[in-house]
Amino acid sequence: MTQSVQRIAVIGAGPMGLAVAYQLALDGHQPVVFEADDRVGGMTATFDFNGLEIERYYHFHCISDEAFLALLGELGLSDRMRWVETKMGYWFRNRVQPWGNPLALLRFQGLGLIAKIRYGLHAFLCTRRRDWQPLDHVEATGWIRRWVGEEAYEVLWKKLFELKFYEYTHGLSAAWIWSRIRRIGRSRYNLFKEKLGYLEGGSATLLKAVSDAIVAHGGQLRLGTPVSRVDIQDGRVTGVHLPSGFEAFDRVVSTVPLPYVPRMMPDLPPALLEQFSARKNIAVVCVIAKLRRPVTGNFWLNTNDPEMDIPGIVEYSNLRPLEHHVVYVPFYMPGEHPKYREDDQAFTGKVRRYLKRINPDLSDSDFIDIRASRYRHAQPICEPGYLDTLPSPSLPVKGLWVADTSYYYPEDRGISESIGFGRRLAKDVMA
Structure with a gap:
């Protein structure tokens, strides 16, 4: 019928x-x-x-x-x-360090060997896990701490959580965070190489x-x-x-x-x-900059710097070839946070300073254009048992x-x- x-x-x-x-x-x-x-x-x-x-x-x-x-x-x-085979980096202790594969983890400066082993084992097991139900009612930061230890959490995770989720940091689902780790991990075609994609246009x-x-x-x-x-x-x-x-x-x-x-x-x-x-939702102010030269050779750069209120930068032109170098710098925060009410110039000014801090060879003349976009409901807050x-x-x-x-x-x-x-x-x- x-x-x-x-x-x-x-x-x-x-x-x-x-x-x-x-x-x-x-x-x-x-x-x-x-x-x-x-x-x-x-x-x-x-x-x-x-x-x-x-x-x-x-x-x-x-x-x-x-x-x-x-x-x-x-x-x-x-x-x-x-x-495209892409690269990741980590801005820590005033330098860009390679990141995203076992060799980079072992060479990472600022973390002890035991912490590195625990971090690597946790990331590896996340990519192999298929059943998320046991993590559904588990709080994420405690789950990560138990696996990687306090040292690795403080260096590699704490700022990423706090600069995205603010007061919601300790109320997130471990299953939800696990799915993010697994997605990137499954983009590897071997232990040492990551492959991401873009659509022409x-x-x-x-x-x-x-x-x-x-x-x-x-x-x-x-x-x-x-x-x-x-x-x-x-x-x-x-x-x-x-x-x-x-x-x-x-x-x-x-x-x-x-x-x-x-x-x-x-x-x-x-x-x-x-x-x-x-x-509850996290808002974002996302700054996009067009530059005459690259900031780094990485697609994704995590940041842990007391002078930067961002979890990282995305050098999009290191994935999709463009005439100029294009960088996204997201500022996440709850929409109720006073920072969200600041004008665009406050955010674009920070980005200029941050990018020149990461790459001191950048000058004001390297910035061709810079804009900020806002999205009030960019990211749902998924608590345990969401x-x-x-x-x-x-x-x-x-x-x-x-x-x-x-x-x-x-x-x-x-x-x-x-x-x-x-x-x-x-x-x-x-x-």
């Missing part, structure tokens, strides 16, 4: 929302994607950076990103994927292809069109309220960050509204589904994870 065509509103045009709409359109339905921004992509959206079309926030791909690679194949983009290549496919299969994309309210009548969804007025839909799927849900859906049961309101605190994506309102990147816990947010979850969600919506 053929399923009737459904008209479905998808709220949010990030990778998850686009994946939902893409799968719905492929299956013969009529998704309409509503995006408050003037472009698709969410955190993968691109902008004109002084003549260079590039993401506002850095992204890279791992060889384990199955959902992303499968979608590239469907869209005929597999030949646009490029894989960046995320814009994927975003355009997915958007075109949605439209080609009967869907719509409406940019600059925020949904102010989802209408709920007699226990079922009836449509959405837009700047232009009310529009009726058979079903509604929201993929925007969970803290936005209560204001869009105030008619949900109070217990549900409380669950969504309780979600999934236990979330409502089911299928809400107790007929025709209404809600999810964001935290729903594929313990996996960290990522393009591939959002694509995979979004396509599965679309199937569930029409099941």
Whole structure:
């Protein structure tokens, strides 16, 4: 028996929302994607950076990103994927040290041999672990301390936690942190070499292809069109309220960050509204700099420096070849933190100082351009047992589904994870 065509509103045009709409359109339905921004992509959206079309926030791909690679194949983009042997470094004790493989760990200055062995063993076992359930209700910093010891934790982990999660540092899930260690570890094609990927043209290549496919299969994309309210009548969804007025839909799927849900859906049961309101997120101010010379030869550089309030820098042009050298420097913090209210110049000024500190050969004339972008809900805070605190994506309102990147816990947010979850969600919506 053929399923009737459904008209479905998808709220949010990030990778998850686009994946939902893409799968719905492929299956013969009529998704309409509503995006408050003037472009698709969410955190993968691109902008004109002084003549260079590039993401506002850095992204890279791992060889384990199955959902992303499968979608590239469907869209005929597999030949646009490029894989590069990349390097990591660690800025510690006023110098850049090699990082990311056993030899670099053994040569690392500032850590004893026993601490190095414990750290290396923990990283190795994380890449081999498959079952995350035993870590689900375990607190992350205590779990890491027990494995690597106080010395390695103080040198290699403490600043990374504190400069990203601040007061939430000691309330994170070990399963969630483990998944981050494993993803990078699985990008190695041997113990000493790491391979990461980029798409020719960046995320814009994927975003355009997915958007075109949605439209080609009967869907719509409406940019600059925020949904102010989802209408709920007699226990079922009836449509959405837009700047232009009310529009009726058979079903509604929201993929925007969970803290936005209560204001869009105030008619949900109070217990549900409380669950969504309780979600905590880390914000980011991400500075991107275009330079005439590289800072280092690394793609990723962790930092442990009392004079820097950043967990690291990403030299994107050491992954994707570009005319100039492009560096991302993220400042993470809770959105309520006073630092988030500082102006862009405060952050760009720090980046100029930090990059010249790491590479004293850099001068002011090497900075071609520098910008800052902000995202209030960049990273969910996943405490132990996180999934236990979330409502089911299928809400107790007929025709209404809600999810964001935290729903594929313990996996960290990522393009591939959002694509995979979004396509599965679309199937569930029409099941």
